[in-house]
Amino acid sequence: MIQLHKVVKRFRGETALAEINLEIGDGEMAFITGHSGAGKSTLLRLIAAIERPDFGQVFVNGRDITRLARAQIPYLRRRIGFVFQNHRLLFDRPVFDNVALPLRIGGAGRVEAGKRVRAALDKVGLLGKEALNPASLSAGQQQRVGIARAIVNRPLILLADEPTGNLDPELSREIMNLFSEFNRAGTTTLVASHDLALIGVLGHRVVTLHEGRLAGGAE
């Protein structure tokens, strides 16, 4: 489903990712770990074509996305659910509208959208908070709104960047279980996290990055 081939990404001459070769199979679930600044976020962002690599190729669902035309990128992103490290919610509208954004972009009908938004909020335990402004929610609740928004469109691939960064251990576990559940339903799932204790318990593949290089789990 996802293949990185000799991917190099530099920011102003500083190498963030060096010669990464990685393959994530269809329907697979994997964790990406590594110290802060190791390149976890950058790796995920390359897969959603938010960043473009300096060298190498990134294949998603069989297509080399580094060669996508600008106008094609939205279609790629609509197949990917992305949980951002810093949530990236819109605070000028209620939770419901935030979660409904991917559906509006994809052009879902209103009734259908309502159903799906409530289902997604139910999964992250926020049913009943649709009408609230995300600014009035706790950091952990905002994180979960971001997760609901990522899954509402039933994406082909789910990318999550530190989705449990602001959650207590119990809630973190629940959220990770939720990702596992999605994965069992067939969604290829890639989660960046440095919660090694939790990752160890879940028993999925673990890819380790160290200073922009693969240090384990690449096979």
Place this chain on the structure above:
Amino acid sequence: MFATLRLYLDSHQMALAGTLARLAKAPLASALTLSLIAVALALPAIALSVLHNTGALLPDHSSPARISVYLKPQTAAAEVRRLGEEIAATEGVAQVAVISAEESLRAFREQRDIGDMLALFESNPLPAVVEVTPDAQHDRAPGLNLLSARLHNLNGVDRAETNIAWLQRLDAIIALARTAVHLLAALFAAVVLLVIAAIIRSETESRRDEMEILALLGAGDAFIKRPFFYTALCYGLGGGLLAGLTTALATAIIDDHLRQLLSLYGSDFARDGMFWPRIVLYTTGAGAALCVAGAWLSLRKEKL
């Protein structure tokens, strides 16, 4: 097919609703912008409308040319008749009407003030006049001026005056006014365009985050820019509507004065004013087109 169309319209409806809600959230700022657009549209619209209504004065008008041939004072009645015949036979003359000194006097007596003044004279001070209608080859300069000079040189003629000298002067003034008004209109169109471009620019600056997030979630260019086009369209339609109503009212008032002014020249050249819904239609259309163009101008380089 219908479902797709429905979804598409749905998304437009949501963008429009979002825009209206946003405008209503900052009523003062929206009202100020709307008034600015309205004024910028109304000024040239009023000028164009007045120009349109004086349109009968433009070079394509067909008021008949006349030459008034004043005979020397105290010319005998028989001589007046003979001169009338001579003038009628002159090349370029289509028709003549002889007005004797007595007839002139009678006409003047009917105007009270002047009539009283005439009583001071012992004899009739007014000359006999031959009103000449030139033929088709001589009813415009230079043929008209040639004919006028020819009649002036006849023995017994005091002077010959064309009635369209002032019309020609007016034509020149109006041609000048027309150029000025069109320049003014172009200038104000540019003002509307640039104002909207600046407003949309600042709007995109303040909504940069939202635009970025939408792009990250897979929204295309059209989807992201749609609300801004709707904002511009709302300003254009609203401002245009206001400008149209203002213009209709202003032209109605100005038309009255225009008619009075032109009646001083003894004529009723003012065309009927435009039907007011048509004015509103024009200004609203122009406003919408200019504002959408302005939005396009400022969104053109936006790359997400």
